Amino acid sequence: MSIDMAQFHQVFFEESFEGLDIMETGLLNLDMGDVDAEDINTIFRAAHSIKGGSGTFGFTAVSDFTHVMETLLDEMRDGRRQVTQVAVDVLLGSVDCLKEMLTAIQDEQEVDVASVNEYKKALEVELNGEQANEATTTVEAVVEPTQLTNSAGSGWSIAFSPHTDLLKTGNDPVRMFRELAELGQLTSVVDFQGVPDFYDLDPEDCHLSWNLEVVGDIPSADVDDIFDWVEESCDLAIQSLKQQSDDRHQYVPPVENKTETSTVETKKQAVVDDTESDLDKPKSTKKEPSKPAAKGSSSIRVDTGKIDTLINMVGELVITQSMLSLVGEHFELNKLDQLKNGLSQLERHTRELQESVMNIRMLPISFVFSRFPRLVHDLSTKLDKKIELVMVGENTEVDKTVVELLSDPLVHLVRNSLDHGIEMPADRIAAGKPEMGTITLEAYHRGGNIVIEVRDDGKGLNKEVLMAKAIEKGLIDADANLTDKQAYELIFMAGFSTAEKLTDVSGRGVGMDVVRRNIQSLGGNIEIISELGKGSTIAIHLPLTLAILDGQSIAVGDERFIIPLGAIIESINIKESMVNRVAGKGETFRLRDEYLPIVRMHEIFNVKNAQATKLTDGLVVVVDGQGMRCGLFIDDLLGQQQVVIKSLEANYRKVEGVSGATILGDGSVALILDIPGLVRLSNQ
Amino acid sequence: MASILAVDDSASMRQMVSFTLKGAGYTVVEAVDGVDALNKAKTQKFDCVVTDVNMPNKDGITLIKDLRALPNYKFIPMLMLTTESGMDKKQAGKAAGATGWIVKPFNPDQLLKTIKKVLG
Numbered sequence: 001m002s003i004d005m006a007q008f009h010q011v012f013f014e015e016s017f018e019g020l021d022i023m024e025t026g027l028l029n030l031d032m033g034d035v036d037a038e039d040i041n042t043i044f045r046a047a048h049s050i051k052g053g054s055g056t057f058g059f060t061a062v063s064d065f066t067h068v069m070e071t072l073l074d075e076m077r078d079g080r081r082q083v084t085q086v087a088v089d090v091l092l093g094s095v096d097c098l099k100e101m102l103t104a105i106q107d108e109q110e111v112d113v114a115s116v117n118e119y120k121k122a123l124e125v126e127l128n129g130e131q132a133n134e135a136t137t138t139v140e141a142v143v144e145p146t147q148l149t150n151s152a153g154s155g156w157s158i159a160f161s162p163h164t165d166l167l168k169t170g171n172d173p174v175r176m177f178r179e180l181a182e183l184g185q186l187t188s189v190v191d192f193q194g195v196p197d198f199y200d201l202d203p204e205d206c207h208l209s210w211n212l213e214v215v216g217d218i219p220s221a222d223v224d225d226i227f228d229w230v231e232e233s234c235d236l237a238i239q240s241l242k243q244q245s246d247d248r249h250q251y252v253p254p255v256e257n258k259t260e261t262s263t264v265e266t267k268k269q270a271v272v273d274d275t276e277s278d279l280d281k282p283k284s285t286k287k288e289p290s291k292p293a294a295k296g297s298s299s300i301r302v303d304t305g306k307i308d309t310l311i312n313m314v315g316e317l318v319i320t321q322s323m324l325s326l327v328g329e330h331f332e333l334n335k336l337d338q339l340k341n342g343l344s345q346l347e348r349h350t351r352e353l354q355e356s357v358m359n360i361r362m363l364p365i366s367f368v369f370s371r372f373p374r375l376v377h378d379l380s381t382k383l384d385k386k387i388e389l390v391m392v393g394e395n396t397e398v399d400k401t402v403v404e405l406l407s408d409p410l411v412h413l414v415r416n417s418l419d420h421g422i423e424m425p426a427d428r429i430a431a432g433k434p435e436m437g438t439i440t441l442e443a444y445h446r447g448g449n450i451v452i453e454v455r456d457d458g459k460g461l462n463k464e465v466l467m468a469k470a471i472e473k474g475l476i477d478a479d480a481n482l483t484d485k486q487a488y489e490l491i492f493m494a495g496f497s498t499a500e501k502l503t504d505v506s507g508r509g510v511g512m513d514v515v516r517r518n519i520q521s522l523g524g525n526i527e528i529i530s531e532l533g534k535g536s537t538i539a540i541h542l543p544l545t546l547a548i549l550d551g552q553s554i555a556v557g558d559e560r561f562i563i564p565l566g567a568i569i570e571s572i573n574i575k576e577s578m579v580n581r582v583a584g585k586g587e588t589f590r591l592r593d594e595y596l597p598i599v600r601m602h603e604i605f606n607v608k609n610a611q612a613t614k615l616t617d618g619l620v621v622v623v624d625g626q627g628m629r630c631g632l633f634i635d636d637l638l639g640q641q642q643v644v645i646k647s648l649e650a651n652y653r654k655v656e657g658v659s660g661a662t663i664l665g666d667g668s669v670a671l672i673l674d675i676p677g678l679v680r681l682s683n684q
Numbered sequence: 685m686a687s688i689l690a691v692d693d694s695a696s697m698r699q700m701v702s703f704t705l706k707g708a709g710y711t712v713v714e715a716v717d718g719v720d721a722l723n724k725a726k727t728q729k730f731d732c733v734v735t736d737v738n739m740p741n742k743d744g745i746t747l748i749k750d751l752r753a754l755p756n757y758k759f760i761p762m763l764m765l766t767t768e769s770g771m772d773k774k775q776a777g778k779a780a781g782a783t784g785w786i787v788k789p790f791n792p793d794q795l796l797k798t799i800k801k802v803l804g
Contacts, residue, residue: 003704003792012696048738049694052767055789056697063789168752170761170783175804204758229784232775 005057012053013106017099019046021370024095027088028373035076035083043091044073050098062101065116068123069094075127089381090126092374094119155184155216156223159237161194161209166233168204177212179226184216213241300400302360310360313353320345354642358548363403365443365452366394371407372414372441379418386425386435387418392442398450402542405522406452409515413454413538414439416512421458421536431533433457446541449524449566455537461530463487470496488528492516520676523659549645551662553638553670554621557607560670561634562643562662567675569622569629571637576616586682587615589631591622597682600633604657604681605671611635625676632678641665645672657681686803687711687728691721691735691747692765701734701765704792705799718742722750725757732803733762734786734795737773745773745780752781761802765790 026043047070054062069091075081097119104111158180162173180186188210195207214223220238227236324342327335369391380387398406422428422437429435440455463484470476470490482490490496494513519526524542543549543566551562578589579598587598598620602610612618612635620631643662648655648671659674688710692698702712713728715721717739725733733751737744744764751757761783766773774785786798 003700003707005700005792008696008700008703011699012694015695042740045693045738045740048767049697052736052765052788053694053696055767056700056791167759169778169781170759170802172804175802178804179801229778232778 009057009106012057013102016050016053016102019050020095020099020102022046024092024374025370027092027095028377030083030088032083032085032088037077037079040073040077040083044070044077047073059105061111061116062098062105065094065098065101065120068120068127069098072123072127087126090122092377094123154240154242155214155218156220157239157241158212158214158223158227159209160212160227160234161191161236162206162230162234164202164205164207166206166230169230169233171230171233173206173208173210176226176230177210180212180214180223183218183222184214186212186214188212209235215241300361300363306356306360310353310356313349313356317346317349317353320349351642354548358399359397361400362397363400364395364397365403365406365450366391367403368407368410369394369441369443371411375411375414376418376439379415383418384424385418385422385437387422387437387439390438390440392440393444396443396445396450398443398542402450402522405518406540406542409518409540410441410452410454412512412515413540414441417454417456417458417536417538421456421460423459427459431459449541449543452540452542453537454540455535457535460532460534460536461488461491461528462532466490484530485528488530491528492526525676549643549662549672550640551643551672552621552640553664554601554632554634555636555638556601556605556634557609557611559605559607560638560664560668561601561605562670562672563621563623563632564672564675565640567623567625569624571619571621574615574620574631579615589615589620591631594629596622597630598633599630599678599682602633602635604678623675623679625679628676628679628683630679630682632673643670643672685709685711686731687713688799689713689715689721689725689730689733689735691715691718691733691739691744693717693736693739697736697765700792701795704795705734707792708796708799710799718744718747718750721747725751725754729756730760732760732799733757734765734799735762736765737777745776745782748777748782749780763798763802 023043023046026039026046030039047066051063051066051070054060054066072081072087072091076083076087081087097116101111101116103109160173166173177186177188189212191209191211192207194209195201201207220240223238227234227238230236320342324339324346327338327342331339372391373389376387376389417439422439423431423433425435428437438455438457440453442453442455444451463482466487467476467480467482467490470493471478471480473495475490475493475496476482491512492515494511496511496513516526519540519542522542524540526538526540528536528538530536549562550565552565552568554561554563572591574589578591580588580590580595582588588595589598598615601607602613610618612633615633618633618635619637620633621637622629622631643664645660646662648658648661655671657674657677658671659677660672661669662672664670688705690698690701690705690712691714692701693716698714698716702714705712713724713730715724718735719741721733721735722742733748735744735747739747742750748762748764751760751762762781764773764777764782764785765788766777766785767788777785783802784798786795
């Protein structure tokens with residue numbers, strides 16, 4: 001029977017990656033002073049499962065590698081080995097290495113054998129001290145199982161007297177005899193002497209013993225195999241029939257360990273032979289490497305509860321639909337109320353259905369956060385800083401796409417905090433702060449947005465330093481007069497944070513400008529709050545989902561536009577007295593104590609038949625785009641609705657001031673306004 | 685056909701064991717750890733138990749011990765799935781009442797052969 005083992009590979013990879021995460025978290029949480037055996041056990045179990053699975057599914061390089069880790073962990077678990085920071089670091093490195101190996105195998109890419117060997121070496125050094133190399137060779141040396149065959153080919157005589165409790169291990173002598181009979185011609189003589197008096201007889205015990213002879217050219221290993229499981233539950237003497245007759249010399253079954261090793265080796269060999277996977281011959285297996293990234297991101301693991309909700313919702317929808325069709329079948333005017341009810345139900349169910357579908361795409365932010373304990377651990381060691389990472393709101397859910405794209409910007413921000421924010425322990429003590437710095441990652445929902453904050457209690461941003469640097473780089477004029485907030489914004493300017501101090505922690509040539517651009521491309525924005533000497537907070541605001549938007553539709557002439565609802569502050573009719581015209585620079589109006597630029601929508605989008613061309617005739621919608629405000633001059637406000645965002649760029653090209661398009665209920669197309677873009681336009 | 689309880693915390697191993705045995709016509713029920721297995725063993729009588737050793741909640745050896753204490757499982761074959769490095773567990777397993785073991789890594793044919801051996 002041949003079974004395609006490849007069908008289990010996906011599950012194996014998934015659980016292995018989960019296992020590696022468990023190992024990583026476990027290792028990071030180990031408290032050197034007071035190691036909990038159960039914690040080590042959890043880590044051990046994860047390694048053990050990966051080893052077992054990889055061996056079974058033919059990834060021998062992975063199982064060999066995990067074997068060394070497992071041995072190390074096993075000794076730690078039994079208390080034979082001290083848990084040291086060095087050992088933990090080596091194990092953490094090995095976890096990384098395994099991740100790379102498994103990812104490569106999964107993507108059918110070549111594994112970096114050199115780096116694997118390096119990690120393996122480190123493990124072996126940790127395990128065996130300097131004799132690591134010797135140890136490896138000894139392992140290699142146990143090869144070629146010695147086939148102990150009965151050269152004479154005459155057979156075996158077996159004296160088998162089971163202990164009374166043999167049956168209670170589920171072993172059945174009859175079954176064993178049947179197997180023996182398959183090896184050669186079997187004769188058995190049963191000895192009843194041990195059977196007690198009927199009244200003393202316990203039917204659950206075994207009282208019989210046997211003298212067996214099996215004749216044929218039978219390897220001793222085959223006979224040993226049959227009795228392998230019962231060795232400790234019986235008295236057993238196996239003699240070669242030939243030797244018995246020749247010199248009465250008793251054959252002693254091979255020493256336990258030896259048999260074990262030989263069977264194991266044979267099995268290993270077999271696995272290597274009949275699978276063509278893995279590192280042993282990395283080049284021969286692949287013709288065309290497939291795209292690596294696609295596999296990981298194309299599937300999503302969904303809580304069954306969410307699916308159940310979805311199914312419930314669909315059920316409700318079907319009921320509403322059948323109710324409506326009943327009403328429609330013989331419609332009379334007195335059924336109008338019923339129809340209205342049905343329609344409002346339909347609306348509610350559609351909205352709920354939409355919400356639960358969107359909910360399926362939602363992942364907890366812990367998917368992103370989970371990599372940070374490790375990052376902070378590694379970097380703080382490297383920088384000789386003492387830093388504690390606090391994570392809050394890890395279960396806050398956010399759209400899968402956002403989760404994937406959020407990772408890199410967050411890594412950059414956390415690195416910055418580690419490198420530039422938190423001071424060296426000595427400086428902290430001098431500043432009257434605790435030696436241990438704290439970086440807090442917090443996620444929470446606010447309105448239709450998710451907010452992610454990276455907070456540190458480090459030295460904070462220094463306005464003077466920032467400005468001096470910006471002047472030096474020619475980014476601002478020497479006499480520029482900036483508010484604190486504007487000064488902080490400097491770090492987002494292209495060319496600000498490059499070069500000068502290229503540590504390998506932060507500043508890999510990617511500046512904060514890229515971070516901001518990434519966040520903006522997700523429809524979000526980023527803000528900085530900082531206090532000199534106390535620390536900084538960088539807050540990222542992102543829409544919960546990228547596919548659906550709460551919008552306000554507006555009319556300009558015959559055109560319809562959508563303004564994201566979250567961007568609208570208020571809508572007003574303005575009076576002539578509020579308007580200021582600056583020659584050549586457009587118009588502003590006074591809103592309470594603020595002067596805001598006016599953007600005439602019909603001019604920007606070249607709408608011919610706008611109803612209102614005089615400012616006092618139309619409406620001004622005050623909108624906020626990344627902290628900057630302006631007034632959009634429009635004809636009229638229409639309804640509020642949720643719109644499905646269709647990309648313009650995918651089908652046409654990027655249009656300034658427009659973030660996408662949508663199809664309205666009547667089938668017409670409306671453009672969705674890009675408010676930050678419009679605000680920028682208005683400032684030009 | 686005989687019914688088998690397959691216990692392993694690793695989903696891939698569990699699926700592999702279960703798929704192989706089902707393919708050979710056995711009825712298979714899966715359990716994710718010792719506690720799950722014990723509960724399932726109480727509601728239905730299995731003709732054979734195949735269990736991993738290292739598992740959370742209740743390990744394979746404790747499971748075998750607990751099962752042997754149940755009247756229905758006194759003489760039922762119970763096999764441990766163990767790696768060569770876990771062979772020292774063998775002794776403990778035997779003491780708990782394990783019938784035998786299958787050494788990981790194993791392939792489906794080896795598994796079937798052993799199962800046939802104990803189920804006759």
